[in-house]
Amino acid sequence: MGxxxxxxxxxxxxxxxxxxxxxxxxxxxxxHQSQDLGISPVGYVEAIFTPWVAIGVALLIVxxxxxxxxxxxxxxxxxxxxxxxxYVLSAVIGKLFFFEQISWSRWLGVSLIVAGTVLVGLTRPxxxxxxxxxxxxxxx
Amino acid sequence: xxxxxxxxxxxxxxxxxxxxSLEMKRHGEVKDFxxxxxxxxxxxxxxxxxxxxxxxxxxxxxxAFMKLLTFADLSFAVPVTAGSFxxxxxxxxxxxxxxxxGRRWAGVxxxxxxxxxxxx
Numbered sequence: 001m002g003x004x005x006x007x008x009x010x011x012x013x014x015x016x017x018x019x020x021x022x023x024x025x026x027x028x029x030x031x032h033q034s035q036d037l038g039i040s041p042v043g044y045v046e047a048i049f050t051p052w053v054a055i056g057v058a059l060l061i062v063x064x065x066x067x068x069x070x071x072x073x074x075x076x077x078x079x080x081x082x083x084x085x086x087y088v089l090s091a092v093i094g095k096l097f098f099f100e101q102i103s104w105s106r107w108l109g110v111s112l113i114v115a116g117t118v119l120v121g122l123t124r125p126x127x128x129x130x131x132x133x134x135x136x137x138x139x140x
Numbered sequence: 141x142x143x144x145x146x147x148x149x150x151x152x153x154x155x156x157x158x159x160x161s162l163e164m165k166r167h168g169e170v171k172d173f174x175x176x177x178x179x180x181x182x183x184x185x186x187x188x189x190x191x192x193x194x195x196x197x198x199x200x201x202x203x204a205f206m207k208l209l210t211f212a213d214l215s216f217a218v219p220v221t222a223g224s225f226x227x228x229x230x231x232x233x234x235x236x237x238x239x240x241x242g243r244r245w246a247g248v249x250x251x252x253x254x255x256x257x258x259x260x
Contacts, residue, residue, distance in 0.1 A: 023218065030209045044203060064198070065182070068160065073169035076161040077232040077240045077248070080225060084251045090218055091258060109257030116250030119243050127239035128165055 004073065008125050011070040012082055018063035020089040024097065026056030074125035081120040088113055142212060148204045150224045156197035157224075158231045159190040165236065222255035 029052030047053050070079055088110050094100040163185065170181055185191055208217050229248045233240045 026206070027209055030206060033210070044206065047206075060202075068164055068185075069170045069173075069178075071161050071164040072167055075232060075238040076157060076236060077229045077238045077244055079161075080157075080228055080232075081244070081247045081251045084222075084225070084255065087218065087222075087255055087258060105257050109254040112250045112254030112257065114254075116247040116254060118247075119250065120247035123241065123243050123247075128237055 004125070008070070008074060011066055012079075014066045015063060015070060015079075015083050016086040016089060018059045018066065019083070020086045020093060022056050022059030022063055023090060024056075024093050025052050025059060028097075029053035029056055075127055078120060078123060078125050081116055084113055085117045142208070145204050145208045146220050146223075149201050149208070149221050150227070152197040152201040152204070153221065153224045154227050154231060156194045156201060157228055158235055159194035159197070161232070161236055163188050163191040163194065219255045219258045222252055225252045225255070 029050055030047070032052065033047055033050070048057060067079070067083070091100075091102060091106060091110060095102055167181070167185060170178075172178075205217065205221070225248055229240060229244070232238045
């Protein structure tokens with residue numbers, strides 16, 4: 001396994017775990033808010049400082065930073081499908097912690113996502129060469 | 141209200157990801173992962189116009205998502221935002237000049253269908 005390949009998969013794993021567990025903590029926290037938030041920003045700011053929402057936000061900050069690192073060499077059209085394996089992790093978390101039933105159509109969905117992830121995972125992570133990068137830089 | 145929030149989430153996610161990807165491509169590969177170096181990378185990125193704009197769109201997407209979660213199930217909220225997948229891949233090809241080959245299109249298609257099935 002090449003240096004870039006190993007780095008890509010380590011970062012991908014981090015991105016996937018922090019997003020799945022971040023969303024879980026956020027969801028748990030938001031469902032257990034004592035009041036309806038409405039549209040006032042004050043309620044949301046208060047909600048951020050409740051424990052589960054805070055854990056969720058912290059994990060999602062790590063998610064954002066690791067994803068930025070990954071995007072510095074990998075394509076957006078590579079990162080998106082490959083990190084979507086996190087949806088599968090979310091479904092498993094939903095089953096374990098929210099006791100959600102997983103129907104046959106959901107299992108089918110999970111298999112399609114796994115297949116799509118594997119397919120895109122076989123492609124080269126970065127396809128924009130230095131010249132293209134400069135071209136993009138000039139255009140904006 | 142539900143579908144309006146979904147629209148806001150999808151549109152701002154696409155904007156945020158394309159801008160973020162553009163700035164990270166311009167920066168080039170991050171090679172050193174020691175905390176000090178990473179901090180310097182982040183400090184250097186903080187002033188980039190498109191990255192600031194990306195963070196703005198991310199914030200919109202995030203708060204709209206939080207609002208959606210207060211009355212919708214996670215198993216509805218997460219998959220429905222997958223509408224952004226296909227749009228983002230098109231944007232990656234046209235705007236970011238990425239080489240999206242057959243395998244990637246097929247993969248994105250499978251993932252989008254799979255995510256939609258999760259919502260059933």
